[in-house]
Amino acid sequence: MLDIKLIRDETGFVKERLKSRNEDDSVIDELLSLDKIRLDLIHKSDSLKEKRNTVSDEIAVMKRNKQNAEDKIAEMKKVSDEIKSLDDELKKYDEEIDLKLRYIPNLPDKSVPLGNSEKDNVEVGIKGEIKKFDFKPKDHIELGKFLDILDFERGAKISGSGFPLYKGKGAQLERALWNFMLDEQQKNGYREVLTPVLVTRTSMEAAEKIPKFEDDMYHISKDDLFAIPTAEVSILNIHRDEILKQEDLPVKYCGLTNCFRREAGSYGKETKGFLRVHQFNKVELITFCLPENSYHELGNMLKDATGILQKLDLYYRVIELCTADLGFAASKCFDIEVWSHAENKWLETSSVSNCTDFQTRRAMIRYKYLTENKKSRTEYLHALNGSGLATSRLMVALLEANQTKEGFVEIPRALRSYTGFDIIRN
RNA sequence: AGAGAGAUGGCUGAGUGGUUGAAAGCGGCGGUCUUGAAAACCGUUGUGGCCUUACGGUCACCGGGGGUUCGAAUCCCUCUCUCUCUGCCA
Numbered sequence: 001m002l003d004i005k006l007i008r009d010e011t012g013f014v015k016e017r018l019k020s021r022n023e024d025d026s027v028i029d030e031l032l033s034l035d036k037i038r039l040d041l042i043h044k045s046d047s048l049k050e051k052r053n054t055v056s057d058e059i060a061v062m063k064r065n066k067q068n069a070e071d072k073i074a075e076m077k078k079v080s081d082e083i084k085s086l087d088d089e090l091k092k093y094d095e096e097i098d099l100k101l102r103y104i105p106n107l108p109d110k111s112v113p114l115g116n117s118e119k120d121n122v123e124v125g126i127k128g129e130i131k132k133f134d135f136k137p138k139d140h141i142e143l144g145k146f147l148d149i150l151d152f153e154r155g156a157k158i159s160g161s162g163f164p165l166y167k168g169k170g171a172q173l174e175r176a177l178w179n180f181m182l183d184e185q186q187k188n189g190y191r192e193v194l195t196p197v198l199v200t201r202t203s204m205e206a207a208e209k210i211p212k213f214e215d216d217m218y219h220i221s222k223d224d225l226f227a228i229p230t231a232e233v234s235i236l237n238i239h240r241d242e243i244l245k246q247e248d249l250p251v252k253y254c255g256l257t258n259c260f261r262r263e264a265g266s267y268g269k270e271t272k273g274f275l276r277v278h279q280f281n282k283v284e285l286i287t288f289c290l291p292e293n294s295y296h297e298l299g300n301m302l303k304d305a306t307g308i309l310q311k312l313d314l315y316y317r318v319i320e321l322c323t324a325d326l327g328f329a330a331s332k333c334f335d336i337e338v339w340s341h342a343e344n345k346w347l348e349t350s351s352v353s354n355c356t357d358f359q360t361r362r363a364m365i366r367y368k369y370l371t372e373n374k375k376s377r378t379e380y381l382h383a384l385n386g387s388g389l390a391t392s393r394l395m396v397a398l399l400e401a402n403q404t405k406e407g408f409v410e411i412p413r414a415l416r417s418y419t420g421f422d423i424i425r426n
Numbered sequence: 427a428g429a430g431a432g433a434u435g436g437c438u439g440a441g442u443g444g445u446u447g448a449a450a451g452c453g454g455c456g457g458u459c460u461u462g463a464a465a466a467c468c469g470u471u472g473u474g475g476c477c478u479u480a481c482g483g484u485c486a487c488c489g490g491g492g493g494u495u496c497g498a499a500u501c502c503c504u505c506u507c508u509c510u511c512u513g514c515c516a
Contacts, residue, residue: 046477056497064444073496080497
């Protein structure tokens with residue numbers, strides 16, 4: 001969430017930045033008027049509490065001296081009632097302000113290209129080469145079926161559509177990718193974690209997924225637990241309500257988890273095979289760092305994510321999202337897309353975002369530092385997240401780009417020590 | 427799932443209605459001493475809101491929420507979590 005103080009002090013700036021991402025900025029004025037009332041209530045309540053504290057001490061002294069304090073007690077009873085009604089009122093305003101804040105996205109960084117839709121995203125680089133085939137390349141579904149390594153029909157039998165079943169060398173290839181990617185990211189300085197995939201409502205709120213995206217997630221009502229749509233949620237919450245030591249920064253994690261997304265409302269062509277699924281696997285990267293370093297760290301993370309694609313020798317591009325296409329919590333974001341040789345289009349396989357202090361403010365993830373006059377202060381860290389990478393779309397690109405005329409799939413060199421085989425035949 | 431115990435500041439741990447924001451110890455930081463270090467001694471050491479240019483003032487916070495009271499870490503209700511024992515299960 002945004003800082004109400006920033007909204008209060010830099011109203012024009014906040015509005016301008018929200019407008020740049022096509023957000024309605026009228027909520028800012030609503031917030032300011034609520035905030036004004038809230039501050040007024042705080043002043044009234046606090047000064048009454050001060051009075052109550054003082055007089056209560058006087059009553060204690062009088063009682064100790066066996067004096068009669070009935071008058072003061074009666075007076076304070078009234079004061080207490082007044083405080084109570086002020087605080088009840090205050091609570092209503094707090095909740096209303098908080099609810100409004102929860103629906104306001106992060107502010108785009110000044111460096112983010114302005115735009116009105118995804119069409120205004122900017123391509124910042126292409127690496128690798130499109131493979132030339134002297135035959136018509138099969139898509140990943142045909143390959144999966146022909147080689148008997150992917151079984152979307154039986155996956156659907158088990159859990160409904162969008163829950164892929166990997167078989168034989170398909171399952172082994174998937175597992176090889178996990179190990180390869182985790183090893184690579186550890187080399188890049190990320191500490192490996194294996195987190196819960198069911199998390200509490202509080203954790204989802206801390207990651208700013210609730211309330212805005214509650215309907216997009218699987219929910220276990222009996223225990224009020226949510227299946228994570230990304231390990232970003234569980235990893236971010238590792239340090240919820242903590243104050244990290246400045247000398248430990250940046251703190252970097254990588255973790256592989258299943259990811260679950262309801263994808264309600266999606267249908268048609270996009271949903272076939274791996275292109276849009278309810279369950280997939282992803283290695284997630286999270287960095288907690290000092291505010292002044294977060295954009296530098298964003299560059300590092302982008303490099304760490306694309307490094308996987310380079311080693312796998314895949315054709316990919318990086319695009320920078322424009323203001324209108326930024327994710328809710330992001331101030332700046334790069335998407336990495338791999339080429340599908342059968343579909344002849346780009347597939348998003350990673351998204352690397354700087355979420356600045358947007359999540360850490362709600363999650364209360366901070367660090368401590370000394371000011372110039374040696375006063376200790378705490379400040380919110382910046383949090384970044386990125387996929388490094390998601391395997392489902394990656395698998396599409398991998399199978400399609402490495403297929404042979406016979407319909408076999410060659411394993412990229414970097415993966416062979418992980419798979420233990422060089423080619424998948426039927 | 428059943429029975430019991432517990433949750434206090436970075437940590438250990440006192441505190442059961444009125445200078446307790448909280449004893450004490452450890453740790454941290456600063457200082458004295460020392461060539462340097464250790465030891466010893468002295469001092470200091472939570473977070474957030476609001477007011478203030480600042481100094482500072484004030485309010486809140488002893489797992490979360492609610493209640494009793496002039497006044498709650500302390501009493502009552504409730505929820506969550508942790509530990510021990512029993513049951514069930516990977």
